[in-house]
Amino acid sequence: MARDTRERIVRVARELVHGSSFAQVSVEDVCQAAGVHKGSFYHFFGSKDALGLTLLDTNWLLVRAMLDEAFDAPAPPLQRIDAFVQGFCGMLVLVAERTGTMPGCPVGPLAAELAPHGDDARTRAAEVLDAWSGYFADAVREGQARGDLARGLDPAEVGRQVLGYLQGMALLAQVDGGAGLADRSRSGVRALLGAPG
Amino acid sequence: MARDTRERIVRVARELVHGSSFAQVSVEDVCQAAGVHKGSFYHFFGSKDALGLTLLDTNWLLVRAMLDEAFDAPAPPLQRIDAFVQGFCGMLVLVAERTGTMPGCPVGPLAAELAPHGDDARTRAAEVLDAWSGYFADAVREGQARGDLARGLDPAEVGRQVLGYLQGMALLAQVDGGAGLADRSRSGVRALLGAPG
């Protein structure tokens, strides 16, 4: 009796969905790729949408791990933001090299796709994106306190703009292949922060 | 014999897809909403993907009309960019008020969704996004020539960043409702241009 069935389903589903979209991946696809029967799937997940929520949470956990790694480092706030952007873009490029197709952000598009599926999904999606932009906002606040950043900008606002910018650059990369994504993203983020490139 | 059947299909399909995603809208949905039988649909479109391409082109035509209106105006380049951002965000908000749900960008997500469906789709998607960012790039170039903008930035690069930023802000708005989208987007675009807010 394999105890890792649920994890296997989630892992496989994450890859499949990341490569396209939630709607385009069927429960059957997931089961086949995970070597699991549909009955087992529905033993762990009440519905396909329930899997979607789990996927969103799992992907957010992964992104948050990257955020924590970058933002817990003993470096000035601007450099911590840079480190995350580097890591985030690097992850996307890595997936692209492994799968042959540039993926989008594993969180943003999924959140946008799930949001209309119910109030709980929309709430969760909003929470996740808020939490994410909060990391940027905190760094901006600290940068302003240290004098690295001008005080004129609203940190929460800038945090949201940086998150939006990353989401958009990931989307464009999906279409154009995303060459030099990390460097190009860094300069844009710097501009949004009002800091020299 | 109504000659506007094809147009009606496209118009209805644009609305349905704009509200969710291409994959989540079925040919049946489109036909029912357009008051058309499936046989008629396949008289005009060889496949569902063919409709997707048409939708991408039609939506791009609409966005390009907004671009032309803003960028043909006798105003300095920065103001022309502002005017487009204003118009673009205003259009999204208008759709939101009419349908009750904040839509995403009618072009970007569709391009990203269609891109993996074949080489021709990916090529078309890349062309559209290139053309769009080109409008921004041209304005940046002109702004630099006039001395409104610092010369250090690569216009093509900045154009792409502005487009990505707009795409991302639209995606976030889909989740959070997008209050004050236009104003918030304008300040971010200004920052990316390296111009005062």
Added chain:
DNA sequence: GGGCGTGTTGACCGTTCGGTCAAGTTGGTG
């Protein structure tokens, strides 16, 4: 050993999907 909870199996359900088709209907043209 016997029961029980956790997983697993594979067939099955009704619905919907993208797509097809032969038979009709219409409007325009000669």
Added chain:
DNA sequence: CACCAACTTGACCGAACGGTCAACACGCCC
């Protein structure tokens, strides 16, 4: 009027969809 092309109709196809179910296997604890 006859004819042809453009268009419409509605039934139909096989496959895939999300989801269900009763029967069954295993590990664990009393």
